[in-house]
Amino acid sequence: MSAVQGSVTDEAMLETGATTDIIGYRLRRAQLSVFQRFLSAFEALDLRPAEYSALALIGDNPGRKQTEIAEILGIKRANFVALINGLEGRGLTERRTAPGDRRANALYLTKEGERFLARARKVQDDFEADCIARLGGPKARDTLLELLGKLC
Structure with missing residues (x-):
């Protein structure tokens, strides 16, 4: 069982195992x-994380439909429209009519969006390296990703 030290006025240990020993709690x-x-x-x-993910996917998959990117990210349509509106308002993305489907929007990075994503990828690489170091190295990262994949 897990426990943490109580407050100054309460010298007893606080039992936390009912939460800290639960996978969902620890994941959250x-x-x-x-x-x-x-x-x-x-x-x-x-x-924000969702914006980075959207930019990265659009950068790696130019011309894909807005609905496809939203689905991969698990973002509801209305929320994704707001996210793309924000990125478009910053001059990072643009919508074009999807080839073969005039009702759908295809997403592209603008030239500024490509430059911005290159800077963001550098920050992400550094951030990822820090996370891997905190986990104990690449092998621990791979194990964590494998285990998380089993929950999806």
């Missing part, structure tokens, strides 16, 4: 910690 705490560090790392770029 880890997610919050990683996201806080991500936000700090990307603060100068004013970039």
Whole structure:
């Protein structure tokens, strides 16, 4: 069982095993910690995790439909439209009519978006290296990703 020291007025140990020994609880705490560090790392770029992921996917898959990118990211359509509106407003992405489907939008990075993504990828590489170091190296990273994949 896990326990933490109580407050100054309460000398008894606080039993935390009912939460800290639960996979979902630990995953959520880890997610919050990683996201806080991500936000700090990307603060100068004013970039959130979902925005980085969208830019990276669009950069690697220019011309894919908006709905495809949203689906891969697991973002609801309305929320993704707002995300893309924001990126487009910053001059990083553009929508064009999808070839063969005039009702759909294909997504592309602008020239500024390509330059911005190159800077963001450098920040991401440094951030990822820090996460890997915290885990104990590449082998631990690979093990973690394998285990997380089993939960998906």
